[in-house]
Amino acid sequence: MPLLCLIAEQSIPPPPPVPAYTRWRAWGQAGRDGGLDPTTMARTSSTRAGRPTPAPLTPSPSLPGVLRLIWQERQISRADIARRTGLSRSTVSEIVSVLLPTGLLAEVGVGVSSGGRRPIVLQFQDDALGVLGIDMGAGHISAALTNLRGVVVAWEHRSHPVRSDPAGAVALMTELAARCVRQWGHKAERLLGIGVAVPSPVDLARPDELCDVILPAWRGVSVGAALRKRFGVPVLIDNDANLAALAERWWGLGQGVDDAAYIKVATGVGSGHIIGGRIHRGARGLAGEIGHLAIDPRGAACVCGLRGCLTTLVGAQALVARAQALSPAYPTSPLSRGDLTIGALEDAALAGDALALRVVDEAADHLGIAIANLLNLLNPALVIIGGGLARLGETLLAPLRRAVDRRTLITSVRSATIVTSSLGARAVAIGAATLMLERAFDEPTRFPTAAAGR
Numbered sequence: 184m185p186l187l188c189l190i191a192e193q194s195i196p197p198p199p200p201v202p203a204y205t206r207w208r209a210w211g212q213a214g215r216d217g218g219l220d221p222t223t224m225a226r227t228s229s230t231r232a233g234r235p236t237p238a239p240l241t242p243s244p245s246l247p248g249v250l251r252l253i254w255q256e257r258q259i260s261r262a263d264i265a266r267r268t269g270l271s272r273s274t275v276s277e278i279v280s281v282l283l284p285t286g287l288l289a290e291v292g293v294g295v296s297s298g299g300r301r302p303i304v305l306q307f308q309d310d311a312l313g314v315l316g317i318d319m320g321a322g323h324i325s326a327a328l329t330n331l332r333g334v335v336v337a338w339e340h341r342s343h344p345v346r347s348d349p350a351g352a353v354a355l356m357t358e359l360a361a362r363c364v365r366q367w368g369h370k371a372e373r374l375l376g377i378g379v380a381v382p383s384p385v386d387l388a389r390p391d392e393l394c395d396v397i398l399p400a401w402r403g404v405s406v407g408a409a410l411r412k413r414f415g416v417p418v419l420i421d422n423d424a425n426l427a428a429l430a431e432r433w434w435g436l437g438q439g440v441d442d443a444a445y446i447k448v449a450t451g452v453g454s455g456h457i458i459g460g461r462i463h464r465g466a467r468g469l470a471g472e473i474g475h476l477a478i479d480p481r482g483a484a485c486v487c488g489l490r491g492c493l494t495t496l497v498g499a500q501a502l503v504a505r506a507q508a509l510s511p512a513y514p515t516s517p518l519s520r521g522d523l524t525i526g527a528l529e530d531a532a533l534a535g536d537a538l539a540l541r542v543v544d545e546a547a548d549h550l551g552i553a554i555a556n557l558l559n560l561l562n563p564a565l566v567i568i569g570g571g572l573a574r575l576g577e578t579l580l581a582p583l584r585r586a587v588d589r590r591t592l593i594t595s596v597r598s599a600t601i602v603t604s605s606l607g608a609r610a611v612a613i614g615a616a617t618l619m620l621e622r623a624f625d626e627p628t629r630f631p632t633a634a635a636g637r
């Protein structure tokens with residue numbers, strides 16, 4: 184996350200305290216008796232007039248696997264698809280003939296013969312469609328338009344008091360998305376869809392509603408309605424840490440790692456977990472609220488109503504408050520003079536300032552407790568630290584690894600690699616776009632006829 188965002192987020196007053204943990208629970212229960220299936224909502228929304236007719240993809244059970252294989256290989260012949268999948272040549276030809284008119288594939292030449300006729304090479308068309316990913320943080324909105332290979336072709340970013348101004352945030356989201364589409368230079372009809380990352384747990388039964396315990400001003404506000412209306416494409420919504428984890432899994436350090444965790448440490452603290460190669464959302468989509476693990480039961484009150492949650496110890500506001508409290512003991516520290524912001528604290532730590540390093544060491548110790556618990560519970564092979572604090576790199580990782588080592592006894596658990604995000608500030612937005620891409624690969628009928636939008 185860029186420095187500017189952190190400063191902006193820091194200046195936003197914290198939400199009013201909500202003492203009753205039951206409110207969180209009540210929110211999590213919402214929609215149990217009804218609510219809309221996000222899949223249904225997305226499908227319905229994609230049928231407005233003007234949208235290209237959905238591709239005539241017959242629901243062959245083998246189609247998703249074949250499409251994914253072509254995407255993975257980038258170029259492959261029908262014969263090789265048959266060899267790799269075990270499908271008959273005629274089934275493969277049939278599936279390819281269904282896929283070719285969509286514009287997702289093109290025949291790009293002939294390959295090397297292994298005895299018979301030279302095979303025609305099929306190539307996945309990365310730029311056939313665009314995907315929009317929106318990262319709505321507590322104090323910023325970013326929009327990334329990617330192609331079908333996760334390459335960002337347009338990017339917009341603004342600071343905005345998202346927590347206190349939902350109407351403005353929804354309008355800004357729409358504006359930044361439209362700007363990205365203009366930069367891209369194609370019609371919105373060529374969008375596969377829009378993914379939106381939100382700084383809140385997302386109840387799978389009501390994905391458009393944010394947790395009103397975390398974001399009380401958003402009560403009754405739909406995150407995705409304006410985007411659906413403006414662009415006429417499916418909109419999917421998920422938690423920001425989940426989507427950053429997904430981005431790392433598809434495009435970053437998590438590639439090839441089936442069990443990984445992403446921990447976002449910024450204004451708030453959250454985590455996303457990849458288990459068996461997929462995001463683990465839990466029964467209701469609320470998994471990964473690592474920020475509300477109780478680290479110190481006698482600690483400060485948290486927004487969720489509990490005490491001593493990880494967020495109250497390593498969230499941006501907590502770190503600034505800790506530096507302020509310690510500053511009299513460090514009169515020569517630059518942090519003891521002037522405005523103390525999370526950005527200034529991070530800069531001072533990177534410059535080796537003793538006060539800042541003490542705050543970071545303490546934060547690493549608290550984060551280490553949470554990560555040690557996580558390793559014992561889920562045994563991920565990789566833990567990726569993201570969010571603003573990740574810019575500290577080894578300054579954070581070294582004390583963090585020591586703290587984790589002290590608290591994990593089993594060597595195999597301790598062997599998890601702990602790193603900082605490779606995708607940086609764009610991880611969440613790219614992950615939001617990837618959510619839509621992943622859904623389309625799971626259900627290829629979601630791919631519109633790309634050629635029709637050209």
Ligand SMILES: [Zn+2]
Nearest residue numbers: 475485487492
């Ligand atoms: Zn909490």
